Amino acid sequence: MAPPTQSDLAIRALTASDVHTIRSLHSSTLPVHYPPAFFTQLLVLPSRACLIAVPRSKPNIPIAFISAALHKSSVPSLPVPKALDSPRPRIEILTLGVLPxxxxxxxxxxxxxxxxxxxxxxLSAGIVAHANVSTVNSTAIKFYQSIGLCVSSDVIPNLYRTCSYGHRDAYLVAGRLDDL
Ligand SMILES: CC(C)(COP(=O)(O)OP(=O)(O)OC[C@H]1O[C@@H](n2cnc3c(N)ncnc32)[C@H](O)[C@@H]1OP(=O)(O)O)[C@@H](O)C(=O)NCCC(=O)NCCS
Structure with a gap:
């Protein structure tokens, strides 16, 4: 059978009936435990979104996901790179995973x-985005760099406290998404 291609896939919003499956997909692709409330707030809060990629032939079987939050004011008590130190809205990528x-x-x-x-x-070209990524997740770091984000030199110790395996320290990756 021919390998799947991008055109075999559709992207759509998470619905309540996907939550069980998408929670399992988070567990199989990410080492962090996400409670049911995490998915509920993705469904109900207007400043949050979760999109899933599904094969057109199997629209109820997600193979990838992203969740994100829109923040309208300036940031966190984290070591903040210049790109984030701005009153402009910014996107925080909360979770992202694609089946191998x-x-x-x-x-x-x-x-x-x-x-x-x-x-x-x-009209969102140039929006600032950021995410946390495990210091040992070189694939994800390369991915974020490929979309224009830079890795902060500071390590956030023990960020992934609920990590079921692997390393708990994280980098902040941040920058402008100019060319997606
Ligand atoms: C990180 C992850 C989401 C990337 O998904 P993906 O669909 O394979 O990424 P894309 O195909 O869109 O890659 C875009 C670019 O990212 C870079 N990239 C992605 N995977 C890479 C890898 N393994 N090595 C080097 N560069 C990579 C490349 O520059 C790639 O562009 P190219 O294909 O033109 O070379 C995926 O590997 C994954 O789900 N990993 C496990 C979960 C995870 O770590 N999530 C991130 C948590 S912070």
Whole structure:
């Protein structure tokens, strides 16, 4: 059978009936435990969004996901890179994962573009985005760099307290999404 291609997939918003499956997909692709309340707030808060990628032939079987939050004021008590030290709205990527069989097809990049458009509208080029990434997750670090984000030199110790395996320290990655 031919390997799947981008055009075999559709991207759509998470619905309540996807929550059980998408929670399992988070558990199988990420080492952090996300409680049911995390998914409920993605469904109900207008400043949050979760998009899933599904094969057109199996629209109830997600193979990738992204969740994100739109923040309208300036940031956190984190070591803040210049890109985040601004009153402009910014997107925080909360979770992102693609099943291994579907990686390296541009799906994560497409999901980032889609979630930015959903939260910020079509004229969102140049929006600032940020995420936390485990210091040992070189694949994700390379992915974020490929979409224009820079890795902060500071390590956030023990960020992933509920991490079920792997390393708990994280980097902040941040920058402008100019060319998705
Ligand atoms: C990180 C992850 C989401 C990337 O998803 P993906 O759909 O494979 O990424 P894309 O195909 O959109 O990649 C876009 C670019 O990112 C970079 N990239 C992605 N994976 C890479 C890898 N393993 N090595 C080097 N560069 C990589 C490349 O520059 C790639 O562009 P190219 O294909 O033109 O070379 C995926 O590997 C994943 O789900 N990993 C497990 C979960 C995870 O770590 N999530 C992030 C938590 S912070």
């Amino acid at each position: 069989a579907y990686q390296h097809m541009g799906i994560a990049r497409r999901l980032v573009a889609a979630v930015v458009e959903k939260l910020c509208g079509p």
